[in-house]
Amino acid sequence: MNLQPSNRTNNHQQENTIKVMGEGVLSAQPNQVKITIGVKTENPSVSKAQTENTQAINNIMSALMQMGVPQRAIQTVVYQIEPQYDYVDGTQVFRTYLITHLLQVELDDISMAGAVIDQAVENGANFVSSVQFSLKDESSLQNEALTLAVHNAREKAQAIANSLSVPMKSLPIWIKELSYNDPVRFYQVAVYGASSDTSIQPGLIEIRAQIEALFEFG
Template identity: 30%
Template sequence: MDIFEGAMGDKLRKAVLAVVALLALFLGVQSVAGIAGLRYIGAGLQATNTIYISGHGEILAVPDIATFTFSVVSEKSTVAEAQADATKRINTIANYLDGAGIDKKDTQTSSYSIYPQYEYSQIVCIAYPCPPGKQVLKGYEVRQTTTIKVRDTAKAGELLAGVGDKGATEVSGLTFTFDDPDAAQAQARDKAIADAKQKAQELAKELGVRLVRVVSFNENNYGGPIYYAKGEALGMGGTDAMPVAAPEISTGQNKVTSDVSITYEIR
């Protein structure tokens, strides 16, 4: 009987210990899950009381860079002749630009193309039905286009006339912009942020609350219009053309704009 009772006692103690161990494990898991849940909830907390404010800023700045393009077009009976003529005129213009103080890094060949040129030849009709006409190769056209950056905008008009006088067939695309557009954009952004801050402070005062912190910020900006000078004939067509006076070019001012959106937490 004592042996039986001892065996039953050992089994009971083991059962109790097993239950206690399982209970401790369960409580431990629940505690860890609870802590993790609290961390997650805390990390995901967001401001519930907010106001959304937009601000606008703009500046007018005088452009410090002018750009334009010119093309040399040569039509000859063979590709070699057309290329030789175009190259000669391009070199003449390049020497002129170098003498005018334009750095080689500010000149870039935008495109270079060679196209066959055809003309339609109608066969004399002496009996019906008349034979169809045909395309006859008459030569080749070589076209080279170059983009020029002018750092002294006051010389833009002089250079437009100069490249035309030295052999450019076409001169176009005069625009005025900024060498460092980020600097102008930063000034406009500062004004936009100041505008938003002022609006937020005024609204907070009217609502009887205070601004706590910035919850979010967004910026939408654009550089405003780029001004294009009105182009006119500049005596283009080679050195045989009569030189013309440089056109008067006005750089004007470019508008740089920034729009920002700021969300503030309030209390």
């Protein structure tokens, strides 16, 4: 925060201003989760690697739909074919083709996250990229956080005015909203083989708003 004189004049008298930053923070339980999970297969034959990968992906999708995940909630987000090489005496030697097929599973029931990972791994998944908890609609909470930020800025400006023993106008001359990060919580999950009873605690997500405001005093 800083205290600064304004160059504006009103009734030919110089006015003084207080510029402050305000912050508002709320915590909320996430109500959506996106899980990125899939299969990596290697084979010297690209067609065999693709066949193995496709079979595993189909098994995963079938298992997830059987447990109640709608097909529309499952989509491919990565599909890559990459040749893999070894280096022998400084020479690049082809080894295999690596097929990576990743699915993103979007759930409104966040309590299913662990079970979805377990079911996918049991049916062929060998790679989990991320588990992302978020809020489906954070606009109302963001507005609440902005309100808190404005109150916080006014309190700071009033404290400065009080310390100077000068009156302060309660309405700011201007308010500027500052940037903030999206309310998302990420987890990295390593898969080394078949698992069971995976437990992932989503915790709380912070909704944060920041503003800059200019108040007039004196």
